[in-house]
Amino acid sequence: MKYKLIACDLDETLLNDHKNIGEKTQKTIAKIRKLGIKFVPATGRGYRSVKRTLNQIGTWEQPNQYVISYNGSIIIENYHEKIIQKTLLSFDKIEQLFQIGLKFQVPMHIYTMDQVFVFRPDADEIDYLDRGGASYQIFEQPQINFLRDQPLVKMLYKDLNRSKLKQIYQYIPQNLLNETTATFSSNRYLEFNEVGVNKGKGLLELAKILKIKPKEIVAIGDNTNDLSMIKVAGLGIAVQNATPDVKHAATYITQADYKHDAVNEAIEKFILS
Secondary structure (H helix, E strand, O other), rough: OOOOOEOOOOEEOOOOOOOOOHHHHHHHHHHHHOOOEEEEEEEOOOHHHHHHHHHOOOOOOOOEEEEEEHHEEEEEEOOOHEEEOOOOOHHHHHHHHHHHHHOOOOOOOOEEEEOOEEEEHHHHHHHHHOOOOOOEEEEEEOOOOHOOOEEEEEEEEOOHHHHHHHHHHHOOHHHHHHHHEEEEEOEEEEEEEOOOOOHHHHHHHHHHHOOOHHHHHHEEEEOOHHHHHHHHOEEEEEEOOHHHHHHOOEEEEEEHHHHHHHHHHHHHHHHHH
């Protein structure tokens, strides 16, 4: 099979603990790009927080190069950050989720189109955000009326204890769960997008624009917010550190983890071999 597009998660998949792409992987990505294969980051992050990654793969400000961001809520062409698809999450839904987060006393993120507002982050979260190069604003007051008129894209809860995040998930009213898409990511977040939004749907929308068939796509990831794209791609790959459900859904599991160029292994095996 000749693959034409690789959609790749960033944190704990492509990026190491320093939030960089390994040198070996950078060279391999350069090789496939010369072959005309598109390498598209598919991330829960905002598109403006991935500039360093795009520079490392050579697609920053380049025409006909893309990012699937906010778990599929926004797809951009990198040249002049041209938005080609967006789906917002209503203030009322975020307000309900925010009140639940207050009850459980967890740090929270609320994302606008180009900024992230972080509620009472702990030291671990600040370190994680700084290493990722994210631009963010901290707020301490337990209200979000200042965001009422902003275009909102996503919100999340942060806790390193997955069981705590699951407890929060189980507390959320079913009608609110039915009106949003909830996913886990980075072994620290429970994220919420508008209902129907996911990386898989975003990937298929981009592929349709590019006239690429699903069977011509490779998707690589590690966590539950990557499941949808791994399932719709012609070849779904889980890195070694992936969650059990992602490994179960994948066609191939790398021997290497994200700290040891797992993406390089996948590309060498299925594209360059």
